[in-house]
Amino acid sequence: MRSFLIKFFIGLAFVFAQLLLCKFIAYNYFTPNLMIVFYGFLAYFPLGLSNLYAIFTVGIIADLTNGLNILGPSAAAGVIVYLSLSFVVRALLSDHFIALCLALMFGTAIFNFLYFLILGSEGLNLFNFLPKLTLNALVNGVLGGLALYFGKHLVGKQSY
Amino acid sequence: MSYFSPLNFKILIHSLFLFVLALFLSANTAQRPSIARNIFVVWGEIQAPFVESFNFLISGAMNSWNRYVNLIGVAEKARLLEMRLAEVEAHNLQMLEVESENHRLKQLLGLRVDSNKSYLPARVIAAGSSIWTRSLIISIGKAEGVAVSDTVISSSGLVGQIVAVSNSSSLVLLITDPQSGVDALVQRSRARGVVVGGEANGNLEMLYVDSREELSIGDRVLTSGLDGVFPKGILIGQIAEIGESSTSALFHKVTLLASTDFSRLEEVLVVSGQKEKSD
Numbered sequence: 140m141r142s143f144l145i146k147f148f149i150g151l152a153f154v155f156a157q158l159l160l161c162k163f164i165a166y167n168y169f170t171p172n173l174m175i176v177f178y179g180f181l182a183y184f185p186l187g188l189s190n191l192y193a194i195f196t197v198g199i200i201a202d203l204t205n206g207l208n209i210l211g212p213s214a215a216a217g218v219i220v221y222l223s224l225s226f227v228v229r230a231l232l233s234d235h236f237i238a239l240c241l242a243l244m245f246g247t248a249i250f251n252f253l254y255f256l257i258l259g260s261e262g263l264n265l266f267n268f269l270p271k272l273t274l275n276a277l278v279n280g281v282l283g284g285l286a287l288y289f290g291k292h293l294v295g296k297q298s299y
Numbered sequence: 300m301s302y303f304s305p306l307n308f309k310i311l312i313h314s315l316f317l318f319v320l321a322l323f324l325s326a327n328t329a330q331r332p333s334i335a336r337n338i339f340v341v342w343g344e345i346q347a348p349f350v351e352s353f354n355f356l357i358s359g360a361m362n363s364w365n366r367y368v369n370l371i372g373v374a375e376k377a378r379l380l381e382m383r384l385a386e387v388e389a390h391n392l393q394m395l396e397v398e399s400e401n402h403r404l405k406q407l408l409g410l411r412v413d414s415n416k417s418y419l420p421a422r423v424i425a426a427g428s429s430i431w432t433r434s435l436i437i438s439i440g441k442a443e444g445v446a447v448s449d450t451v452i453s454s455s456g457l458v459g460q461i462v463a464v465s466n467s468s469s470l471v472l473l474i475t476d477p478q479s480g481v482d483a484l485v486q487r488s489r490a491r492g493v494v495v496g497g498e499a500n501g502n503l504e505m506l507y508v509d510s511r512e513e514l515s516i517g518d519r520v521l522t523s524g525l526d527g528v529f530p531k532g533i534l535i536g537q538i539a540e541i542g543e544s545s546t547s548a549l550f551h552k553v554t555l556l557a558s559t560d561f562s563r564l565e566e567v568l569v570v571s572g573q574k575e576k577s578d
Contacts, residue, residue: 155353158425186307191314208462210325210335
């Protein structure tokens with residue numbers, strides 16, 4: 140429980156940071172999504188259920204503050220990012236910057252795709268968005284990967 | 300550590316459960332928006348003090364820096380502003396005269412003057428961070444008299460409408476959000492249409508404008524007041540591009556440039572219709 144609460148409050152700090160970032164820099168396809176970075180950041184902690192449940196609850200709160208009325212895509216994408224970082228990255232490319240970037244790009248793509256699936260029925264055309272969503276995933280991947288890679292070297296190797 | 304250890308297996312099972320739960324929540328809340336809005340009422344109360352404090356600190360630091368930088372050339376700026384003020388005052392006098400005449404004429408015609416709405420100033424405390432939704436959180440809520448569906452404006456035009464209200468903060472759906480819709484008319488030709496958020500960031504599109512209507516680049520587009528949500532006559536933006544609709548030749552495809560710069564919004568006004576509703 141204590142472990143969950145620590146991660147939950149770290150997650151909340153990321154949510155607030157994202158809200159404030161977007162107040163001063165209007166969100167667009169070049170703005171890094173700090174929530175995706177938070178999901179990656181949790182991979183530094185030892186594998187555990189508290190990480191997953193922190194991702195889920197913070198994801199729901201992020202969706203709540205994001206704007207409208209759909210709760211869940213951030214949480215679902217968070218689970219995917221965490222799994223890909225925890226299993227694929229750890230197992231195959233444990234200490235590789237490129238692997239972090241790829242996992243975060245993948246997570247962003249899943250996140251955007253989940254939202255599209257839900258909003259798609261409103262008449263949105265995926266092909267109109269595709270170039271910008273790819274750009275968004277690249278930005279999140281590279282910036283998030285850089286943050287995590289340097290963070291890891293500053294904090295030290297805890298779980299990799 | 301083995302790749303298929305009991306811990307890994309347990310995590311996989313829980314992940315699957317949480318993933319399915321998140322998808323189920325998404326599907327459910329997309330169909331019933333009231334669920335998320337009710338949760339926002341509770342969450343709004345918790346987050347407002349934290350976000351406001353952070354916001355106060357960051358804005359304070361930025362303002363101090365800007366003030367320091369702006370000191371350079373401030374005398375010249377003050378002189379220009381004084382000249383501009385004199386011009387505006389003269390113009391204002393004329394406008395007051397026109398307003399008074401307009402009021403008298405409306406009374407003569409028996410039209411109802413909508414003077415019983417209240418205008419509540421608010422600060423923007425946070426902005427939504429999603430590609431798909433465009434929203435703001437403002438610093439006033441139920442305690443100040445804000446209600447769902449109230450209109451939000453800035454000094455340059457329409458901003459959006461309130462979609463959820465907690466006691467001390469409110470969530471504003473911007474007109475640039477793809478789910479927003481505003482009944483609008485072109486000021487010059489009176490052509491009507493519906494303004495929705497565009498697919499590109501910050502763009503607006505005006506749909507269902509009859510292709511026989513004559514439009515020009517730069518025409519101003521205002522709220523028509525016919526949707527029962529937004530008051531009549533608020534500036535939305537200017538026509539930036541006119542094309543043919545891809546779905547029907549019956550309509551123009553009009554792209555608008557919003558009059559409000561949403562990335563620089565600091566203060567807004569909430570047009571509250573509560574007094575009117577309670578009458």
